[in-house]
Amino acid sequence: MKNIVSVNQVHKNYTLGTFVVHALRGVSLDVAEGEFLAIAGPSGSGKTTLLNLIGCVDTPSEGTVQIDGNPTHVMSERQLTRLRLHTIGFIFQSFNLVSVLSVFQNVELPLLLQRSAGAKERRSRVEALLDRVGIREYTSHRPSELSGGQRQRVAIARALVTRPQLVLADEPTANLDSVTGTNILDLMKELNRTEKTTFIFSTHDARVWSYASSVVRLADGQLVDRVSAEEAVRVGGVGGLPSSARTT
Amino acid sequence: MRGYLDTLKVIVVIAFRNLFASWLKTLIVGGIILFGSALVVVGTSLVDSIDGSMSRSIIGSVAGHIQVYNAKSADELAVMGSFQMERADLEQIDDFKKLRETLLAVANVKAVVPMGLSGAMVPAGNTVDVMLEKLRDLVRRQQAGEDVKSAIESQKDHVKQIVDVLATDMANVGKVLTDKATTPEELAAIKRATAPGFWSGFDKDPLATLEFLENRIAPLASDADMLFLRYIGTDPAAFAKSFDRMKIVDGTTIPPGKRGFLFAKWTYEEQVKLKTARRLDLIRDGILKRGKTIATDLDLQRMVKQNATEVKEIMLQLDSQQKAMFKTKLQKALGSKDDDVANLLADFFRVNDSNIMERYKFFYDELAPSLTLYRVRVGDTLTIKGFTKSGYVQSVNLRVYGTFAFEGLEDSNLAGALNLMDLVSFRELYGFSTPERAKEIAAIKANAGIKEIDRDKVEAELFGGGGDDSAAAATAAVENADDVLRGLGAKGKREKMEDKSYDPAQLEQGVILNAAVIVNDPRRIRQTMHDIEAAGDKAGFSLKAIDWQKASGLVGQFVTMIRAVLYVSVLIIFAVALVIINNALVMATLERMAEIGTLRAVGAQRRFLLGMLVVETLAVGALFGGLGSLLGVGIIGLMRLRGLPASNDTLYFLFSGPRLFPGLSPVNIAIALFIVLMVSAISSIYPGLLAMRVSPRQAMQADE
Numbered sequence: 001m002k003n004i005v006s007v008n009q010v011h012k013n014y015t016l017g018t019f020v021v022h023a024l025r026g027v028s029l030d031v032a033e034g035e036f037l038a039i040a041g042p043s044g045s046g047k048t049t050l051l052n053l054i055g056c057v058d059t060p061s062e063g064t065v066q067i068d069g070n071p072t073h074v075m076s077e078r079q080l081t082r083l084r085l086h087t088i089g090f091i092f093q094s095f096n097l098v099s100v101l102s103v104f105q106n107v108e109l110p111l112l113l114q115r116s117a118g119a120k121e122r123r124s125r126v127e128a129l130l131d132r133v134g135i136r137e138y139t140s141h142r143p144s145e146l147s148g149g150q151r152q153r154v155a156i157a158r159a160l161v162t163r164p165q166l167v168l169a170d171e172p173t174a175n176l177d178s179v180t181g182t183n184i185l186d187l188m189k190e191l192n193r194t195e196k197t198t199f200i201f202s203t204h205d206a207r208v209w210s211y212a213s214s215v216v217r218l219a220d221g222q223l224v225d226r227v228s229a230e231e232a233v234r235v236g237g238v239g240g241l242p243s244s245a246r247t248t
Numbered sequence: 249m250r251g252y253l254d255t256l257k258v259i260v261v262i263a264f265r266n267l268f269a270s271w272l273k274t275l276i277v278g279g280i281i282l283f284g285s286a287l288v289v290v291g292t293s294l295v296d297s298i299d300g301s302m303s304r305s306i307i308g309s310v311a312g313h314i315q316v317y318n319a320k321s322a323d324e325l326a327v328m329g330s331f332q333m334e335r336a337d338l339e340q341i342d343d344f345k346k347l348r349e350t351l352l353a354v355a356n357v358k359a360v361v362p363m364g365l366s367g368a369m370v371p372a373g374n375t376v377d378v379m380l381e382k383l384r385d386l387v388r389r390q391q392a393g394e395d396v397k398s399a400i401e402s403q404k405d406h407v408k409q410i411v412d413v414l415a416t417d418m419a420n421v422g423k424v425l426t427d428k429a430t431t432p433e434e435l436a437a438i439k440r441a442t443a444p445g446f447w448s449g450f451d452k453d454p455l456a457t458l459e460f461l462e463n464r465i466a467p468l469a470s471d472a473d474m475l476f477l478r479y480i481g482t483d484p485a486a487f488a489k490s491f492d493r494m495k496i497v498d499g500t501t502i503p504p505g506k507r508g509f510l511f512a513k514w515t516y517e518e519q520v521k522l523k524t525a526r527r528l529d530l531i532r533d534g535i536l537k538r539g540k541t542i543a544t545d546l547d548l549q550r551m552v553k554q555n556a557t558e559v560k561e562i563m564l565q566l567d568s569q570q571k572a573m574f575k576t577k578l579q580k581a582l583g584s585k586d587d588d589v590a591n592l593l594a595d596f597f598r599v600n601d602s603n604i605m606e607r608y609k610f611f612y613d614e615l616a617p618s619l620t621l622y623r624v625r626v627g628d629t630l631t632i633k634g635f636t637k638s639g640y641v642q643s644v645n646l647r648v649y650g651t652f653a654f655e656g657l658e659d660s661n662l663a664g665a666l667n668l669m670d671l672v673s674f675r676e677l678y679g680f681s682t683p684e685r686a687k688e689i690a691a692i693k694a695n696a697g698i699k700e701i702d703r704d705k706v707e708a709e710l711f712g713g714g715g716d717d718s719a720a721a722a723t724a725a726v727e728n729a730d731d732v733l734r735g736l737g738a739k740g741k742r743e744k745m746e747d748k749s750y751d752p753a754q755l756e757q758g759v760i761l762n763a764a765v766i767v768n769d770p771r772r773i774r775q776t777m778h779d780i781e782a783a784g785d786k787a788g789f790s791l792k793a794i795d796w797q798k799a800s801g802l803v804g805q806f807v808t809m810i811r812a813v814l815y816v817s818v819l820i821i822f823a824v825a826l827v828i829i830n831n832a833l834v835m836a837t838l839e840r841m842a843e844i845g846t847l848r849a850v851g852a853q854r855r856f857l858l859g860m861l862v863v864e865t866l867a868v869g870a871l872f873g874g875l876g877s878l879l880g881v882g883i884i885g886l887m888r889l890r891g892l893p894a895s896n897d898t899l900y901f902l903f904s905g906p907r908l909f910p911g912l913s914p915v916n917i918a919i920a921l922f923i924v925l926m927v928s929a930i931s932s933i934y935p936g937l938l939a940m941r942v943s944p945r946q947a948m949q950a951d952e
Binding site for chain 2: 077081084090097100101108109110
């Protein structure tokens, strides 16, 4: 199966004043189409940095990232933006809906940015998705009028409306209670299955690993291992990782 | 295309919703924009209207659209006067006829009016002088055998009254000031004039007594104001035709071919009228036309006070009969028992808001008929002494034919400061030669046997060698002297100068200092000025053409000054607006980092964000700028209902009348909207750049 994501020996350094933070230290990772991949690891392990690189919102300091065969390190800002618009969907920990737009307008926004679909097509696609994520009746509500789970459903609909090949979710359940979190994961999983969309999500919540087709574990900016969901659940949290895997 | 429209729609939706979301900020920014744009609309409308009305005033009174003068002149022409009292040093233009023909051939030129501007001090004679002159005239007639005894007695009585007034006055001055204020000679003169035997001395030797009174007593009456008159020498008919706002108020215009003088009505009232009466007029006008009250207006209070203290001017005019009549009338009117007319008059002039109208009427109905209200009257002859260009004194006698004013500018000091005389007299006063004079001089030369000789032959001519007839010629010259003197005597009997006519063609021929040009299309003034200078060069004149604004000197710069002040205040307001809008947007951008980051992450290009901010500010600008402009239109509309009153003489001129009815043109609104939108666009640049720099990573770091 074709790799939608190919991360090769990636380093990412941030400068904080005079202090250099090595967020990623030589991470390599391939993600095949249709995967439902979880990136696990404690806070500061580099999950978000890795997702940023895959999501084309950041470029590596060293190494290469290829998305659907596009090497991001040689692409311009405009090209990266276009790649994000057409290939990637985003689901954020804090939902990040545009507060002044209605549910419908939030979901429609990426289609408007794409400028490819007509009003009628946009309407049908948005409504179908809202149906799908179960918030059709809230079409004209503002995000502030919705619960956390409902907002994340809107965010999922927004991420999927362009029919991206890849959806990135940064701790999608972190701000939700466990029941709602489970519902959201169920929804994502179902979409993964029916739409064949690749999902990569980061989490430090061991309970959600069981949803993943495989789990990539990060610690201190390095890839510890890549295991099946069952294996990951069995080994347990990051604390259960072999000490040899931990770098200093 | 539709895709763009839809994207624009979402930008507009986001922008508007953001504006509503932070409505307080929107209102503050909007308020400033509203105020600024209203100011621009009202300010530019007012300034434009004043510009228009003032240009009507200037163009319609003396300047015309364009003034033309000799480019070689040392000074610049300023028809409305400048800081200097001296007249501008202008070179003459020799041949007006040719100039006129040259200028009329230029496209857009409608009329050319010849002019010259100058000023002179004119003695108008004080009351005492006038009375003494009358007395002297009567004495002469008596000596010639006429029976004017009773008239002399009455006139003598008046002079006695005058001496009394002056004596009282001097005594009063002595009380207040030290003796040094009056010289011993003055005291002695008054003492002699009030001595019991003085008037019997008059009957014995009237002429000697008159001389004493004229030389010693008359100077004590200090109301002998010189009139300072600025005048234009012009072709009166052409002037009246070209400046059609000009109207004759008293008398007639100067008849064609006649020398003469027309007072500007304002100058006539201000300088020639009895001061007390003039002030009474001004107090009444201040109340009726400008809504002032004596109780609150310092200017009116000052005039009331002056009238009450300066009754001497009236007292000098009264003989004993009139004095008695004034006493009776004033006692009755004031319900007073005071016997002193001076006190009664002072009391009478101490007016207040409740009795001013009644006393004004009483003054003109009951008192004024016995008074000489104007020192110079229509029909009188005015002797104008002016300094010629080369510095010697030249004088002409001119009949005052009347007074004139410009329609709508009757109360304006600026339009009313220039009097009018015929150009022929002007040329004489200015020292230009006229054909008439040249003829006269030639005649004198011929009579006196003067002949012109070449400079290099002077010696030969004077000391012989040039021929032996020189001695004979000299003798002949001496013999001729008698004839010359006889000839001069004969000239003394010729008709009076002021009654002499001249050939109207003289107006055309000969020199002028400047000329007013009236054009057909005022919008093409610049081009016409250029054409005039070019035509002048071609015709051998060296001409300078200036527009009315420049020609009017300081006055014309006034609007430019107001405009500058307005623009500076507008600039300041919008600079403040710019900073505030900028800050508000920067704050909004910082607050919306996560949202902007999210938009970037889901695929919005930078220009989308820039567009969002620009639309936001433009929307605020357009909405509040539009409202502000509407407010401005409303304010101008209110002003138009009643008009802005001209509260002083200068405003009267600027408004071209008692009230300004400001006009409104779409240009004023367009300017306001343009400025507002520019400011909005500019103030969104920095926040726009800031928003464009927001990384999509910001979306990941967001907390809700």
